[in-house]
Amino acid sequence: MAECATYGTVAVLQINNPPLNVLGHDVRSQLMSGLQQALQDKAVCSIVIMGKGQTFTAGADVKEFGTEKVFWEPTLHSLVEAVSASTKPVVTAIHGTTLGGGVALALASHYRLADSSAKMGLPEVQLGILPTCGVTQRLPRLVGLQTAVRMVTSGQTQSAQQALTAGLLDKVVTDDLLKKAVGFARSVDVRGLEARRVSSWTVPGADRAEDVLDAARKTLVRRSRGAIAPLTALQAIQASLLPFETGMKREAELGRYLWTSWQAAALRYAFFAERTVKRWHIPRNKNVNYRTAEPMDIKSVGVLGAGTMGVGITISLLQAGLKVVLTEVNKAQLDKAVSLIQRSLEGKSGGKPQPMQLRATTDYSQLREVDLVIEAVFEDLALKKKVFQQLDAVTNPRTILATNTSGLDIDQIAAATQRPDKVIGTHFFSPAHVMRLLENIYGRHTSVETIATAMQLGATIGKVGVLVGNCPGFVGNRMKGLNFTEAMFLLEEGAEPQDVDKALEEFGFAMGPFRVSDLAGGDVHWRRRIQAGLTTEHGPPPYTPVLYRQGNRYSPLADMLCMQGRFGQKTGAGWYRYKSGSRTALPDAEVHRLIHKHRQDHGFQRRNISSQEIVERCLFPLINEGFRILEEGLATGPQDIDVIFLLGFGWPRHTGGPMYYADKVVGLGNLLQSLEKYRAYHPRSAHWVPSSLLRKMAAQGTSLSIWAAGSRL
Numbered sequence: 200m201a202e203c204a205t206y207g208t209v210a211v212l213q214i215n216n217p218p219l220n221v222l223g224h225d226v227r228s229q230l231m232s233g234l235q236q237a238l239q240d241k242a243v244c245s246i247v248i249m250g251k252g253q254t255f256t257a258g259a260d261v262k263e264f265g266t267e268k269v270f271w272e273p274t275l276h277s278l279v280e281a282v283s284a285s286t287k288p289v290v291t292a293i294h295g296t297t298l299g300g301g302v303a304l305a306l307a308s309h310y311r312l313a314d315s316s317a318k319m320g321l322p323e324v325q326l327g328i329l330p331t332c333g334v335t336q337r338l339p340r341l342v343g344l345q346t347a348v349r350m351v352t353s354g355q356t357q358s359a360q361q362a363l364t365a366g367l368l369d370k371v372v373t374d375d376l377l378k379k380a381v382g383f384a385r386s387v388d389v390r391g392l393e394a395r396r397v398s399s400w401t402v403p404g405a406d407r408a409e410d411v412l413d414a415a416r417k418t419l420v421r422r423s424r425g426a427i428a429p430l431t432a433l434q435a436i437q438a439s440l441l442p443f444e445t446g447m448k449r450e451a452e453l454g455r456y457l458w459t460s461w462q463a464a465a466l467r468y469a470f471f472a473e474r475t476v477k478r479w480h481i482p483r484n485k486n487v488n489y490r491t492a493e494p495m496d497i498k499s500v501g502v503l504g505a506g507t508m509g510v511g512i513t514i515s516l517l518q519a520g521l522k523v524v525l526t527e528v529n530k531a532q533l534d535k536a537v538s539l540i541q542r543s544l545e546g547k548s549g550g551k552p553q554p555m556q557l558r559a560t561t562d563y564s565q566l567r568e569v570d571l572v573i574e575a576v577f578e579d580l581a582l583k584k585k586v587f588q589q590l591d592a593v594t595n596p597r598t599i600l601a602t603n604t605s606g607l608d609i610d611q612i613a614a615a616t617q618r619p620d621k622v623i624g625t626h627f628f629s630p631a632h633v634m635r636l637l638e639n640i641y642g643r644h645t646s647v648e649t650i651a652t653a654m655q656l657g658a659t660i661g662k663v664g665v666l667v668g669n670c671p672g673f674v675g676n677r678m679k680g681l682n683f684t685e686a687m688f689l690l691e692e693g694a695e696p697q698d699v700d701k702a703l704e705e706f707g708f709a710m711g712p713f714r715v716s717d718l719a720g721g722d723v724h725w726r727r728r729i730q731a732g733l734t735t736e737h738g739p740p741p742y743t744p745v746l747y748r749q750g751n752r753y754s755p756l757a758d759m760l761c762m763q764g765r766f767g768q769k770t771g772a773g774w775y776r777y778k779s780g781s782r783t784a785l786p787d788a789e790v791h792r793l794i795h796k797h798r799q800d801h802g803f804q805r806r807n808i809s810s811q812e813i814v815e816r817c818l819f820p821l822i823n824e825g826f827r828i829l830e831e832g833l834a835t836g837p838q839d840i841d842v843i844f845l846l847g848f849g850w851p852r853h854t855g856g857p858m859y860y861a862d863k864v865v866g867l868g869n870l871l872q873s874l875e876k877y878r879a880y881h882p883r884s885a886h887w888v889p890s891s892l893l894r895k896m897a898a899q900g901t902s903l904s905i906w907a908a909g910s911r912l
């Protein structure tokens with residue numbers, strides 16, 4: 200856990216708690232007793248604290264956070280204060296990714312040394328808590344307010360060189376950290392100790408503090424969108440302008456406030472959910488799971504279709520060092536794609552991809568030897584089936600064939616091949632080289648090896664793979680579609696597009712549904728509705744009621760905009776209008792007139808709709824659908840759905856995701872009551888009928904977390 204050794208007059212305390220040396224209770228106890236021994240040992244003049252293995256320490260043990268263990272003495276706070284109060288100089292020697300409590304220990308030490316592998320960061324606000332243990336008070340004294348604000352409120356890491364420049368480190372060494380740290384510790388002098396205590400320093404540039412804090416506050420109010428931790432952290436940093444002891448008291452008060460907040464619990468859940476989804480199984484056959492599967496080794500990938508998604512997918516693969524054969528029917532499109540890919544990679548790595556890593560071709564036969572193909576041609580089932588037949592003929596029989604369809608039937612696509620066991624959906628999210636989600640969809644015949652390979656591929660390219668079953672729209676799009684449907688009903692009943700967007704942006708989404716639609720292009724979903732027979736290019740299909748299609752209430756408003764060529768940003772007008780070259784959404788009188796006329800034509804009585812109703816009506820049907828998905832065994836557990844929404848749809852992380860939000864914030868009983876209430880008002884929308892799983896859980900007074908604990912392997 201923590202090992203103590205002496206090198207002449209230097210005591211070395213080494214954390215040894217693989218893989219990440221987190222500071223659980225055992226480690227803290229051993230570090231504390233090592234420190235006390237070193238202080239008592241007359242032969243010891245100085246002390247080094249460092250870590251064994253891949254990092255100094257990734258900080259506090261987050262698994263302790265929901266338990267009493269975090270308060271067991273020595274707490275992290277007591278340990279940090281003991282280091283700060285040490286009567287012998289303490290040198291922290293840092294390597295690898297050093298986070299949270301690791302930085303707190305370093306700040307309390309008298310000297311900070313690192314090797315070039317070191318990265319230092321304060322991810323606490325991402326867990327909804329405050330960097331405590333004096334971090335918010337010592338850091339500004341050491342690096343100034345501006346850098347402290349940036350580090351604490353963003354959670355971003357600093358490289359060793361950046362930390363050295365900022366003043367966070369005293370020295371960066373090239374190799375043999377232990378030897379260099381011991382040498383350094385031998386050279387330091389106990390007489391200078393008082394002056395090395397950061398707590399005795401004042402914050403540099405305190406005269407400009409107000410400007411810095413005001414600017415930071417404005418940015419954070421805009422960016423944090425309802426998350427309370429970043430702004431609370433800013434208040435704690437502001438307290439560093441007070442005497443140290445007063446600032447520490449303020450830090451503790453604010454720390455307590457965040458520690459007990461529901462957002463901290465939600466963010467902690469999100470942290471572990473992203474890791475839990477790796478441990479997948481198929482709900483209807485638990486024997487098919489991450490333990491029973493051996494992934495294939497993937498070194499080369501074919502990408503078919505060099506459009507928006509093909510380009511992003513290729514960039515992700517190349518960045519991970521895989522060989523890519525990019526295949527496209529349209530030569531001009533292929534050339535454009537290659538130049539986009541090169542520009543994107545140049546921007547990141549300062550160099551073009553190696554010619555052998557990217558081969559661009561219009562010839563399918565070049566796909567003969569790749570290990571896996573990802574198809575990203577137009578969303579058209581007939582085309583996809585044809586393409587899979589061709590791929591089946593041209594590729595090696597062991598090659599896995601994956602489709603990036605956003606919702607078509609995997610089984611029908613697989614049936615076009617002689618190898619349905621090797622067919623899987625790998626659904627990337629746009630922009631594919633940025634978004635961290637990979638929704639992997641198994642079909643009826645997909646083998647366990649194919650599933651394991653797709654999940655492994657996600658990890659290789661730095662994405663979080665979530666395994667789901669096959670149904671129209673899969674998990675993400677199936678649930679998300681309901682949000683837009685209800686948003687349009689709200690327009691019919693009295694809201695304006697900007698009211699709906701504002702309410703959901705205040706809830707925490709970066710963009711409301713109408714702004715998202717304008718960004719993505721309204722024509723994409725319009726084409727899907729046409730294909731699904733819900734509408735035609737000229738209006739409702741013959742003999743179809745305007746407000747009722749395929750057994751459900753229907754709003755034609757989006758179709759009406761598309762029929763006018765209003766596809767969103769790309770046509771300068773959609774739900775909003777856009778000045779040439781601008782992405783700023785401006786309310787548009789023409790849209791308001793169109794909605795107003797539609798209301799009059801169909802007898803809607805306009806009423807004021809509260810933000811609360813907007814949020815509930817846009818989100819609750821989607822959550823209800825999540826319960827249906829769990830009931831149908833299409834997701835391994837609620838974490839999988841939450842991760843899909845957190846990483847694929849910009850669901851506000853501080854609420855934990857739709858299923859967590861329903862379970863822990865809204866409450867299942869309240870959710871059920873709301874669904875029943877809206878169902879009474881809107882009987883023609885099937886999405887208000889509560890799922891039987893939700894009914895059952897609400898009746899039993901149980902929670903999704905308990906249900907999930909029982910269902911997970």
Ligand SMILES: CCCCCCCCCCCCCC(=O)CC(=O)SCCNC(=O)CCNC(=O)[C@H](O)C(C)(C)COP(=O)(O)OP(=O)(O)OC[C@H]1O[C@@H](n2cnc3c(N)ncnc32)[C@H](O)[C@@H]1OP(=O)(O)O
Nearest residue numbers: 221257258259260261262275298299300322454455458474
């Ligand atoms: C009522 C009174 C209230 C009083 C209030 C007083 C408050 C009490 C004070 C408590 C102390 C507070 C101080 C504090 O919180 C300071 C901190 O240190 S907070 C923690 C900061 N650290 C992090 O957030 C680290 C998060 N981890 C990561 O970002 C990545 O794991 C990392 C970049 C380090 C490595 O990434 P990678 O190599 O990709 O590995 P994995 O992410 O897959 O992780 C591997 C494995 O390890 C688990 N794990 C990672 N970090 C932690 C951690 N800090 N604690 C516990 N476990 C961790 C991770 O879950 C993986 O395990 P699996 O089993 O696979 O899930």
Ligand SMILES: NC(=O)C1=CN([C@@H]2O[C@H](COP(=O)(O)OP(=O)(O)OC[C@H]3O[C@@H](n4cnc5c(N)ncnc54)[C@H](O)[C@@H]3O)[C@@H](O)[C@H]2O)C=CC1
Nearest residue numbers: 504505506507508509527528529575576577578604605629
């Ligand atoms: N655009 C998005 O936001 C997302 C799209 N998807 C899905 O990804 C797939 C591709 O979508 P986009 O990239 O947006 O489409 P796109 O229209 O930008 O690109 C499709 C490309 O496929 C090429 N193509 C068509 N037939 C081909 C064939 N037989 N062989 C080789 N190339 C062929 C076209 O020339 C075009 O370049 C679709 O299934 C879509 O539903 C999935 C997630 C998000």
